[in-house]
């Protein structure tokens with residue numbers, strides 16, 4: 060994701076204000092900034108006092124949750140295969156952060172990697188200067204350096220975090236972030252966080268090598284009869300860091316209700332998820348509550364989250380995440396009784412049952428409808444030939460908005476691949492649910508709307524780590540009349 064040049068060398072002519080920090084922060088949007096400081100409008104930079112003011116307006120609890128994340132290189136055991144990779148504190152997934160809505164998160168990130176990094180808090184409507192996008196909202200954290208993120212987490216939900224640097228998302232650098240709702244009725248007995256991931260790092264290759272290969276040869280496009288195939292062959296599919304032959308077990312009692320928070324942290328894989336012997340009740344997507352609806356299975360794109368409630372039967376059941384259009388699956392075991400655990404290749408019937416998609420969900424608190432003040436058409440462009448992807452044919456666009464506007468983004472997919480499109484810092488309204496990451500199928504147009512209420516510079520990009528790094532990104536830039 061930041062395939063942008065962090066140094067900004069040679070792109071900054073004409074930028075005279077440039078104290079060093081500003082240069083470092085904004086080199087990526089240098090052209091954009093230069094192009095738009097004409098006239099009376101100027102971009103709201105992450106350093107703008109408006110960003111502080113927006114943060115001050117967030118209702119905080121006064122509680123602080125302090126954590127340290129050490130991004131480190133080392134060996135991790137996937138449940139048999141041991142890989143050398145990059146992770147937070149040697150754990151896969153990294154240690155969950157859990158706070159109450161309105162708590163202040165103070166996360167010190169120690170970069171002990173041999174490369175620059177950053178941490179992006181996916182889905183949170185947080186202050187712009189803590190959004191973790193190198194060259195756009197902060198300077199990259201250099202090897203050996205520390206950086207402390209400090210922000211209020213205002214809205215309850217299931218979130219996660221990962222770097223916003225190169226292809227690092229496809230290493231082991233990811234972890235859940237759960238913002239609890241103090242008003243949650245708590246109608247469940249157990250709560251399980253389930254993180255899905257496609258894995259290749261340390262298996263004789265790494266994500267940078269894979270991207271270089273895609274650029275040399277083009278991708279293989281593994282569609283396998285579904286629109287949701289990927290470009291890359293990942294040898295393993297993990298549930299909470301474990302391969303299917305060494306699954307984790309979630310234990311509970313029969314008839315108990317479990318809330319399962321599903322997060323797709325994969326780089327290039329959509330997962331079809333089902334719990335054998337059960338229907339699931341979908342209650343949230345991307346953190347936002349929906350009118351509860353029952354389903355046999357769900358399809359979850361990269362970056363998306365779904366929360367489901369399940370009333371547990373008596374026995375031992377497979378929770379399976381099949382890689383769409385690829386071979387392989389991730390597995391966890393749900394156990395409420397003694398019995399033989401399912402094997403790694405188990406494929407419960409529910410996988411072939413009903414799938415509730417994003418179009419069938421309804422937000423419990425929809426955005427009140429209103430005429431959009433501004434419409435941005437974002438055509439998703441590119442292809443596998445030279446492995447170049449873009450938005451409106453480029454990777455450095457700017458979509459201007461102003462505080463207070465109702466904004467409409469229309470994603471039109473002009474490619475032959477599907478794309479999970481993600482907007483930073485906002486939750487948008489689709490025709491149905493509210494989300495921050497939306498699947499756009501080949502040939503499809505999907506519109507989303509939101510109120511511009513979080514000033515700053517925000518990425519809009521495909522959450523396929525390889526597509527984003529190959530250019531499928533743009534910036535939603537707030538500007539103000541001065």
Ligand code: C2O
Pocket residue numbers: 060179181221223362481483518520522
């Ligand atoms: Cu989880 Cu910019 O992404």
Ligand code: CU
Pocket residue numbers: 476477478479521522523526527531
């Ligand atoms: Cu994409």
